[in-house]
Amino acid sequence: MSLQRPVIWVHEEALGSSNPALLERPNSPALFVFDTRWIQEARISRKRLGFLYESALDLPITLRKGDVVKEVIAFAERHNADGVLSSLPVDPRLERIAVSIESHCPLELLEPEPFVTMPRPPRLGRFSRYWREAEPVVWEGF
Amino acid sequence: MPPQPIPTSLSWSERPGDLPRDLADRRALDRLLAEQFPEAGGRLSSLRGGRDAAETTLSRIDPRRYTKSRNHLKGAVTGLSPYIRHGVLSLAEVRDAVFQRIRSRDEGSKLINELGWRDFWQRMWRDLGDGIHDSQEELKTGHDPASYAGELPEDIRAGRTGLACMDGFQSELTSRGWLHNHARMWMAAYVVHWRKVHWKAGADWFLEHLLDGDPSSNHLSWQWVASSFSHKPYFFNKGNLERFSDGQFCRRCSSSERCPFEGSYEQLEGQLFASQGSIRDVPTRRSRNHQQRSGRQQELKGSGQAAMARPKR
Incomplete structure (x- = not known):
């Protein structure tokens, strides 16, 4: 990893101790931001926010709300960071946020531990096609 | 009210605007969320x-x-x-x-x-x-896609359909934020096939409430029910629902004399879909949206989580 003094952006897909960014830099300041635009536009209910809040409280992270990009950049400045470290998101909304953060400062994304590592990308389209290829590999670990 | 676990302490100082980490109990969390996110409806799960x-x-x-x-x-x-x-x-x-x-x-x-x-x-x-928000294939229901309502009917949203099963699922969904997979599928089939509501309206409603609200598994599973991500629409009958719910809803349902799910699969298929032939004969046609992905993601190998299984009828 090239970043020397990163802050960690924890997002909604990685609110656990297996977050690869937290594992990589357990002592770096870390932040979770409640994305107020998403919450309003998708009409996210309070129980979903409560679940996220309780999960975030288990991690050594600062909690804020607002525009995620602005909050992450401000947090990096607050800690004199040389960049932002996070886990690779799947959600395109989080991906867009990552791209915006990267336009302001260096960003590194770490891939979480995979469920199954395939020798080549599996065929998708229907579950049965994917599972025909993935299942034998998954069971190799048993 | 049990106390909240003691949060992990931070090695850096707090600043104005940081949300509190020290909450006495869940009531305090509920109050905090009401104050900070007044637009987010409902209570804690x-x-x-x-x-x-x-x-x-x-x-x-x-x-x-x-x-x-x-x-x-x-x-x-x-x-x-x-x-x-x-x-x-x-x-x-x-x-x-x-x-x-x-x-x-x-x-x-x-x-x-x-x-x-x-x-x-x-x-x-x-x-x-973002292509998961679009229908992946043509519907196999024989109905014009434009004939499905774009908005979720208020009686479904409010749990006032008069059907004990569907109103029960609505209550679980909106209070607990979690539904058994079979209940998700029954409800999705009811919304899409019996009420002729576009799958997207139902899928978005589920995401407002489900604690596991994952757009991918949720939206593609709704499409699986609707038949825009499967070879045929998923539907069920009363016997199926009664069996797998141990009759808990049917016993107390005020609509039991006019249950819309009563009948054989053949009868219901005839009622719900424009032509049975269309269910089997429409060719699969994918509409992918690769162009919406950034270069970063296309170069990376996948890893994963999240979903909904397929119960047998």
């Missing part, structure tokens, strides 16, 4: 977030009982989906926990298969990006 709750839930999984009973509402399903969805538990961690609890592959194959579904949905999301 009885299901708690966090690592302790996740580990407790993980410690209770029973792969053997899951294999036999998972399609029943009272079956030994794991309830892990919210924790997996938000990375509180990794799918790899759950896989290993299953491996530790079984003596043979047969004992765990169904549950591992379900974890495979979650991985599959994540891979599909990487592949389709």
